[in-house]
């Protein structure tokens with residue numbers, strides 16, 4: 005192939021390659037611009053808010069880029085700028101090298117940073133594209149130049165080839181000329197040799213006009229002409245060659261330029277590649293950018309939401325500030341009140357017992373204020389009536405005065421004129437007809453007049469100068485002293501300690517009953533006659549020769565009635581003669597038909613009261629099992645004549661409400677249709693079910709629970725187990741009264757279950773009881789001072805079983821000993837603790853006894869140094885009070901009744917004389933650890949202080965006295981209101 009065509013092919017290939025590259029570059033550039041162009045509408049569609057912010061960015065403002073890049077994390081790299089300089093790229097373009105930072109970091113950047121980054125990234129992309137376009141233009145110029153040069157090279161190469169050919173011809177001709185010159189020279193030499201001799205020959209020839217010579221002469225001249233022409237040709241060829249050589253040099257220099265251009269081209273290509281890779285990086289950046297845009301959109305929405313919330317919060321804050329200001333004013337008032345309270349407290353400090361009652365007194369004051377307000381309302385309504393009567397009474401008094409003047413007033417009763425007695429009778433009848441006194445009172449007063457009772461004469465004398473109201477009161481005092489000194493209270497309950505006790509309810513019925521009895525009230529208890537009762541605690545048990553019939557399932561069933569005394573209280577035991585043998589089940593609760601068992605019992609108990617002709621002032625029912633008493637009383641028994649009583653209901657634990665399908669209510673004779681309403685017995689969560697506890701709250705005159713804090717807790721959605729709304733709407737009759745304990749039954753000085761009795765004055769016996777129980781349960785006695793932690797409880801979630809379990813292990817870690825007495829109605833919990841009991845059965849420092857054992861419970865209270873009660877919630881809790889009575893320091897969670905009875909030894913906000921234990925707030929292991937460790941620390945490191953603490957808690961008063969007084973007052977007020985209402 006000729007050189008020219010070879011060069012031409014090469015050139016074509018190169019051109020094609022460069023064209024192809026250019027096309028690709030253009031295409032890439034076009035696509036890029038499309039991509040950039042597309043992203044904006046897309047983002048427009050995506051978010052209006054984004055449009056507003058991104059669209060307004062002055063993206064061609066170069067200054068804004070440089071100032072923002074560092075801030076947003078997009079940085080210009082100097083190296084990249086140097087690479088680009090070879091392409092004659094503008095300075096601005098150099099700043100387009102984007103260092104794509106970790107987008108994860110970006111997402112964490114503040115919102116403003118994010119917006120700035122998006123703006124700058126867009127600016128960078130645009131400038132990058134501009135730089136690419138310029139680079140392409142430059143490249144195109146260079147390629148055009150290169151093409152022109154290539155053409156020149158081709159021409160030169162052709163001319164070179166021609167020149168080569170001509171040089172060859174010229175060389176051949178030169179050789180030929182040289183040959184001719186040689187021949188010519190030889191001929192000349194020959195001619196010269198022939199010289200003189202031959203000169204004459206030549207001359208002869210000339211002279212002689214010899215034709216050979218002539219021919220020879222002609223030949224020579226033509227040769228010399230030819231030679232001359234060849235010489236001149238040779239000269240011109242030399243010139244040509246010289247010119248060609250120069251051209252060749254030019255060509256070489258052109259080649260060198262081509263090589264340079266090639267180098268430039270390849271560096272351009274590598275720059276292009278670099279640009280391409282940067283483009284792809286920037287494309288990634290773009291995709292990340294769109295992710296960021298989405299994130300930005302989300303963030304923006306959140307910001308807007310936050311803004312709305314902020315506005316709201318600001319408004320609330322404003323309101324809060326106002327409230328706060330009001331609060332501060334209130335606070336000042338409260339502070340003043342507290343100051344005066346403290347003064348009162350200081351005064352009350354003279355009696356330690358009074359201080360302990362301080363809180364209860366405050367509560368009582370609140371209750372009294374409440375009551376006072378209500379009775380004020382009632383009284384006001386009577387005032388008018390009284391005022392009307394005053395005049396009449398005054399007239400009667402005036403006439404009596406006149407009589408008195410006439411007769412000797414200080415004479416004997418018998419001397420009083422008949423007119424005096426008649427007038428008294430008329431006054432009494434007037435008060436009766438005007439409903440100022442009840443029929444019973446009127447009857448009693450009439451009897452007194454009839455019998456010429458000196459007391460009524462005396463009452464008249466005392467009241468004759470007084471108002472009618474005071475006179476009525478003076479006469480009624482006569483009737484109440486005539487009838488009974490106290491109230492007649494009947495408890496209808498499912499438990500009573502110690503004969504039928506499952507938990508605190510049994511303790512309360514007996515403890516409260518005995519305390520009320522001591523205060524002069526007549527107290528009776530009605531219980532189911534369980535087959536599993538502790539009959540040895542019932543004195544003089546006997547069946548009455550009477551059968552009480554009660555309705556159930558539309559039929560009459562007989563009930564056998566037993567009487568006996570328990571802890572000095574008269575008790576009626578009802579034994580239903582029903583085929584289902586309701587109370588012959590070997591356990592108190594947990595039967596599938598508990599609802600039927602106890603609704604039957606509730607009705608039978610009321611039937612007993614009715615048939616026995618009892619007229620109690622108070623019927624006190626407890627928990628869901630006897631909650632049916634309240635609606636039964638008002639719906640069925642009050643109409644039948646058992647109408648003397650007010651109903652008091654105590655809920656000992658709102659976790660147990662005894663709900664059932666509404667139709668179940670029919671069995672005991674209640675009208676399910678009538679009662680299954682939101683304002684009556686309908687369960688607040690399941691509307692096809694009735695709720696006995698709710699029914700009792702609605703239908704009772706007094707509703708109590710077992711501690712003030714628990715009473716507050718159950719009025720909240722979290723603590724009320726669905727009944728908070730009902731309790732709130734009946735709040736006027738609802739109150740928390742802290743339970744007490746039966747200090748006779750729980751007395752370490754007399755407790756027959758203890759190995760050694762002891763008291764606060766002599767606590768040595770406590771150590772002996774500790775030693776005795778260690779021996780009994782097989783625990784190590786090696787270290788007398790090793791602290792013993794006790795726990796006696798039903799093992800149910802409420803009691804914080806996971807914390808009890810943790811306390812056992814933590815006690816061992818701390819070097820103590822642990823005794824757990826408890827049982828669980830929850831099978832899996834019982835199984836779990838059985839597993840732990842087996843695991844530790846031969847352990848030196850821990851023992852689990854998983855049963856109910858009254859006697860052992862006394863021994864544990866007597867032996868333990870500390871007592872753990874980590875309840876999740878606790879309506880009242882008795883074990884902490886019993887433990888303290890036995891000198892065992894409680895470690896308790898601050899909830900419900902525990903909060904009202906255990907006060908932390910390290911809590912400076914509590915007066916020192918009330919501090920009696922270790923408490924923790926959070927129901928978790930850390931919370932418990934803290935309290936347990938503090939207790940161990942004090943026990944081990946400060947034995948004297950510990951001893952003082954033990955003696956202090958043993959004499960704290962947790963008796964029923966204060967609580968019974970509160971109940972007495974609640975009862976009395978309710979009865980008084982009823983009587984007042986009956987009179988009107």
Ligand SMILES: Nc1ncnc2c1ncn2[C@@H]1O[C@H](COP(=O)(O)OP(=O)(O)O)[C@@H](O)[C@H]1O
Pocket residue numbers: 506507508509511796797798825826827855856857858861880881882883884886
């Ligand atoms: N396994 C048991 N053996 C003996 N007495 C127990 C047992 N478990 C609990 N008790 C007693 O039951 C009463 C618990 O009352 P309380 O603390 O009000 O809890 P609750 O009524 O919720 O069970 C205490 O008198 C305690 O001594």
